[in-house]
Amino acid sequence: MKKLLLWSALALLIVILSVGLYRSQQGQINVGQPAPEFTLVTFSGESYQLSDYQGSVVVVNFWASWCETCKPEAKDLEAAYKFYKSRGDVLFLGVDYVDTEPEALAYLKEFGITYPNGPDLRTEISQAFRIRGVPETFIIDQEGLIAHLQIGPFLSLEEIKAIIDPLLK
Amino acid sequence: MKKFLRSIVGLLSLCLLTVSVFRPVSAQESGPTDDEVNAVASQLYCPVCENIPLDACGTVACEQWRGIIRDKLAQGWTEDEIKDYFVAQYGDRVLAEPPVQGFNWLAYLIPFMVLVGGLVLLVFGFRKWRVTESLQSTPPRRKTGLQDPEIDQEYLRKVEEELEARTRGRG
């Protein structure tokens, strides 16, 4: 009886360490995998659930007001949003990672961002996407699969358009 | 009777004092002191950098979080309300210990069971290892070598084993 207990504890420990190590070595979710389901509640109270937008291209951008490298792409993202707005089938969502509301709202105001942004409550969304830092952007196609993973800021509006346009054919 | 009245007065003044501390600071312009902020911050952990308490963390983000604590304190929030807010925003890892709910019960249960179990085993062990009354009256010994005949045999056997091993080793 004691032996059984000892062996099962050992086996459990090995399993935990192995799975834990595997998880920590995993990168972000890969291109081609289905995007994890999530619900984003914006600063103004609207709710966006990913599965509601099957059939649209969804751009999920992770950012934070304390993140210096997020700033260069902010204007480009807003410009891209405005460019595709009239089509109605490209959705931009900004996920604010581990941030404070006053500073976040100030950031949005500074860069004139008008597409929906909300806090990543309990860091559930960033954990689901397994981000390693900010900024990271995930572009999800109409079938709900990850079409593109951008680590670090986009360098220009053209770069964003070059990724989204092929998806809209 | 006097004592009773005195304690009532004491209790009342304590309540008044507490209330006055938590009344929104309209009269004073300085707001919560650094110490008050640190008192709450020291119970929270930085959501981004692991295992660093919020009052010791020097990043810009942590400074902003302490700012939030300051604002909330100024608005009259209690310590618990502020902690709950941080948990709702950033998850359980912001607390110094796992909150006692659901799976996290195990965090506390397992060590408790092991410690209690260890104590129980110890008590049972001592019972089992106690020698019978007759041996307890013998005088204390200075050197090793229990006089129980069974164990003496074991000892002899071991000496023989070692002697054999040594003669074998020489060859």
Added chain:
Amino acid sequence: MAAEIGFGALFISLIFAIYGIGAAIYGERTHRKDWVKSAQQAMRLIFPVLTISIGSLLYLLANGHFEVVYVADVTSRSMPLYLKLTALWGGQAGSLLFWSWLLAGFIFAVALRKWDRDQDLLPWVIVVNLATLIFFLILNIFYENPFARYWQDASGIISSFGQPPGALPIYPRDGGGLNPYLRHPGMIIHPPMQYLGFVGFIVPFSYAIATLITRRTDDRWIQITRGWTLWAWLFLSLGLILGARWAYDVLGWGGYWGWDPVENSALMPWLSGTAYLHAVLIHEKRSMFKEWSMVLIVITYLLIIFGTFITRSGLLSSVHSFAESKIGPIFLGFLILTLLGTVLLLNSRWKILRSPHVVQNLFSREALIIISVVLFLGLLVTVFWGVIFPMISELATGQKVTVGPPFYERVAAPIFGGLLTLMAICPLAVWSYVSFKHLGKLLWKPFLVSLLGIVLPLIGGLTRWPALIAFWLVAFGLAVNIFEFIRRIRIRRRTEGEGWWSSFSKVFRRNQRSYSAMIIHVGVVLMALGVIGIEFFQTETQGTLAEGQALRLSSYTMTYEDLDIFDTRDARNVARAVVSVKKDGQKLGELYPRKDFYYESGIPVTIPGVRSTLLDDFYVILVDWKEISSEGATFKIYHNPLVKWLWIGAWVFVVGVVMATWPSGKKGLKALNVGKL
């Protein structure tokens, strides 16, 4: 050139080690002594060869060869020479090489021993030692090569050891420099001490495994390794103490221990190692509870491997951990193999390890030791659970949790209280049988004296009962040990008619272990005094001051007098504040807290200004994330009562352990081989 030599030496060491294992096993299986002797010879050769390797790396570091990736990672032009050399252990690859080198050093010493006795243990000792060394050498050769360099090819800059096709060598002008936190003197010596402790335990472990494999049931392995184990344990303890001192001096949160997962991984083997040292006493003196010592040494070694794994694999993150690394999976493999191998071995030999368990009296030395072992293990299990629980929780619920100080302190406080009590009683407890009358006679005087530990604080206005009990335990522990020491010397004086000094030294030499143990315990009790002071009675305050303004804490007043901002020659910008400290109106002096900003890494390090007396520490930090100027600088002050005793006690502790390892009198080195039956 040096890099090639260094790597070549690494490779040759690996060859020797593989040969050594092969020869040892072959010699053991075929009973051919000459093969085993040859393996022993190989063991002796590895250390000099590996010294060449580490020498090359030191040469590269000292001379700024930034084309070597490791050199560029941990050094820079502006660092002074001594820092460039100590940067050897500043990063993953170098510290792994350092580890291998230390391991090779221990193996060398083991190989130099006279092996006329215990020849049957030798092959297995060789196998276990070399297998471990081979693992670490493989890490260095195939995964974290300290001699890899930078090359430029079509895709950009890459790093590898050999020249990739179509790539050209590049020679960076400067390196990134050592993490500023690692440039403090405490930080320089803490890793070597810690590694010596970790690596040292392979010696008793290998002998224990050899004993198990050869199905021996005697104590030879303990006698042989007694000195080794004590030294390894001393280094392990020093590693922890120095780490605590460094945290107190440099990290700037007025504390010395954070229950960080990496700190805990150094604590856990120390707990089981200390339990082992105590269990071994019963094993040797009374021939009982033998399985306990075997199990405990195995657990200690496994915890060392486990701790090294979680620190270096990227599984955890903390101030301590190394950057993410690819050695995770292979390290896990090594851990699992070692774990399963030793458990299976123990399992198969369990029956022959059986030994009697007789405890006649609750206050006998056996009983107290057993209780102490149980207490150590209880804390060990709790700490272990606290370290792995965040991993488990994330796997089970997806939510990350933090297991922090409150979790550990809740358990550690009563357990240390229990250990303190034991330390107070144990000098009086004798083996097997204790009469209460005898105990009482010895106890009543120190007990009375110990009551001062309650009376004095009460007079001082202290009413918190946990603190009162803690103070009493400290007083009791000190009183009993000191009284007992004096009593024994007095007895000797009376019977032999000698002077104090010769009585003292004879009494000491007669029973070296017993008296060293008393000194060690006194050291720990003094450390407990320091811990009680800071844990129960620390106060702090923070405020922003303009020049001339003051902050108050307890009976102290600190006034911001002046500020100096200047650049230093080793590329940092220093903001140095001058503050004057007064207590109860009396001027005490000045302190100079400062913030050093390292240009290369952009990391600031705050150095506190501390006034330290036996009674308390007055500890001032410049809060570095706020602006520092004469108009406004933010200071954080800590008042830490009694904390100096933590360091004083540590010194006494170290003296005690060194005394315990001292070769006894004329017998000297022979004593390590012969031992008492």
